[in-house]
Amino acid sequence: MQKVYIYKKFERFWHWTQAALIFFLAITGFEVHGSFSFLGYEQAVESHRVAAWMLLILIAFSIFWHFTTGEWRQYIPTFSKLQAQLRYYTLGIFKGEPHPTRKSVHKKLNPLQALTYLGFKLVMAPLLVITGIVYMFYRTIDANNMVIVSDIPLEVVAFLHTLGAYLIIMFAIVHIYMTTTGHTPTSNIRAMLTGYEDLEDDSEQELKDENKKDE
């Protein structure tokens, strides 16, 4: 076992800010949807809008970060060990078998994670972001000659946005649970907070050098 600096500062900032914003957007969003009453409709709408802009800015930064650091490669799906990973979560984990894949700075995500997060980034997030922007700028023509985005019925926009919201809540539930499947139930979450995680690796020396460079 080796203590490895795996999650960089920006990565952690991005992750937790995004988590908080998504949580806040879910609460205010479902209030706007009419599911419950909490902040009051006007406040919910205002807050949802402010949080949405903050998330958009964050996403812009994170896209920049992913491409400049090359971290985007982490999400390239590999199918070689996908089946083994699935087998682990459905069977192996109950038998106390070891993880079928190794976690390292260069390979933070197991094949299932890579595929899931890729889906998150390419399907779920764009669905919410695009429908959200259309929703935000949804206009009918008015005396001030506002921009018209009324060709798509609002009903369709709202349907897709709400669908995205349900999916992301489902994702969040499973995601939070899956953090407990590390070496110890809290090791993954601790890593995302501190940046450090105990990893087993055969090329330990190489990792140490990496860490020095990063710090």
Next chain:
Amino acid sequence: MKKVVFSIILSSIGILILIHIAYDPPLPNLGELKLKQEYAIKPTPSVDHTLFEELQKDFNSPQEVTEACIECHNQRHKEVIASSHWNWERISYVEDRGIASMGKSNVLNNYCIGASSNEQSCAACHIGFGMTNDRFDFDNARNVDCMVCHDNSEEYHKGSSMAGYPDRSVNLARVAQSVGRPQRMNCGACHFYSGGGNNVKHGDLEEALLSTTREVDVHMAANGMNMTCVDCHSAENHNMKGKLYSVSSSDENRLTCDHCHTSTPHMDRNLDLHTARVACQTCHIPTYAKENPTKMEWRWSDAGRLVEGKPIHETDTSGVETYLSIKGSFRWEKDVAPEYYWFNGHATHYVLGDQVDSIPIQVNQLLGSADDNRSKIYPVKVHRGDQIYDPETNLLIQPKLWAAEEGDSAYWKDFDWKLAAEAGMKRVGLPYSGKHEFVNTEMYWPVNHMVAPKEDALSCEECHRRDDSRLAGLNDFYMPGRDSHAGLDFIGKLLIIAAMAGVILHGLGRIVAAIKNKEIESEEINTNYNQ
């Protein structure tokens, strides 16, 4: 050190965000302040009519007063003769009807039904003298009644059923010398009491507005801007701004709030965006008939109940009439939440002679829909009732209601629907089969007055909510907070429950497995030890 700086910056940003969300800066609404300044200065008359010799004499008839007016204001009578207040018909283009001449002379309502054959009584609200029948001379300038609008002495009033002539007690010289800009009572004399009593018809125009508080009407409040009717309903060349859709049908010369307040009056972009499809009145007039009740229902079918051969009238505990033998039964309401409809400024009407095609008959109908970009959501008073109808010819009947004496076929004297229908329909030149029934009718009155202070405007939740939304009746568009896709919500909840159940079961499985594995391990250890 870096960490500390970083966390300070981060927490500062967080605090700023929280402040932004929680704090509503009280920016001054400069547009509103400017308007208040403008209307705080009340106009002063430029001349004193008491000093004019022409007006210092005894007038023998009201026409002599009009002649005196025309001597100086020598073109004004032409403007009046061209105006809506004078004419009982107006030519306009009406959807599904084409170019039509419509107005009081040929449209019906579901209060006192119609003016035809009852002119002698109805002319109490015409700005002319001597309208005893349908042969009134609409071109005679001598018959223009200047005083009814311009009297500032509060002395002038029209006589009851005197064909538009003033009451005999009126001192015409005093009135003539007092003339000036119309005051509330000049307009109110007709518009407050139309339909036979205070606030009967409109619901948002009534005598309480003569002296009221901001809670009732921010514009006219004595403790507020203290505005008069003509401050908004300006009348360049006697052409009054504003439309009354009980008789009007076209979207022209309308008076809307944004003439003064602009279409972006809020200090909030989200609210300003609403003005494209929601009329100001919708949020800013939460209820109408705030002080005195208005008539919501009128059943002519109940009329005619006599006690010992005499007509009766019944009132309820609050003093409003609930039954009159001559008119039928009424239902009144106070502080009424309006109904809401799309409205694009155009209306259609039941015109005398139209075939009845659906019941309830809409004697006037406000046009508009969510798909129509010109339509906005408006608050509306809907007056429902029943009225006389000929089942054979399929026409609404114009009955003769008023006459001076018994035996002149008038329902209010003789209580015989057959005679009243025959006489009325004969006058308007339409057939009558001899049979009559009562049919349900509806009439639509956009609510425009009694604007509440901004604190009392509707909150977002009044409309944007699942249950009991104010707009529950307008189902041709999707509104966030009110509408949702039931199937999606069901599936969404199912997905969440499935995810929760999945992780709980998986977690429990791991715990159970871990305990089991430990037991096996310790057994193995034990066995090893034993060996």
